[in-house]
Amino acid sequence: MVVTEAERLACLQRLRDSTEPDQSQLHDAIGVICRECFDPVQPEILQANPRAVRCLDCAMEYQLTE
Numbered sequence: 001m002v003v004t005e006a007e008r009l010a011c012l013q014r015l016r017d018s019t020e021p022d023q024s025q026l027h028d029a030i031g032v033i034c035r036e037c038f039d040p041v042q043p044e045i046l047q048a049n050p051r052a053v054r055c056l057d058c059a060m061e062y063q064l065t066e
Contacts, residue, residue, distance in 0.1 A: 007060070011056060011059060011060050011063070012044070012056075014059075015045060015048045015049040024053075025052070032046060032052065034054050034055040035054060036054055036055075036061070037057070040055070041054065042056055045059070
């Protein structure tokens with residue numbers, strides 16, 4: 001899947017606007033882990049939404065299926 005810069009910025013904005021109070025973050029020694037793919041959540045995602053629970057790719061997939 002190729003992500004355009006506009007899609008990336010739109011996703012980051014949705015992440016800034018979103019909160020998921022009923023879900024907790026997964027952590028390991030490195031930091032926050034994506035609850036879908038178990039890869040580290042990118043720092044820019046956590047900067048946009050400190051309570052993020054998904055990496056950018058999984059967040060985009062999640063929002064597409066919602």
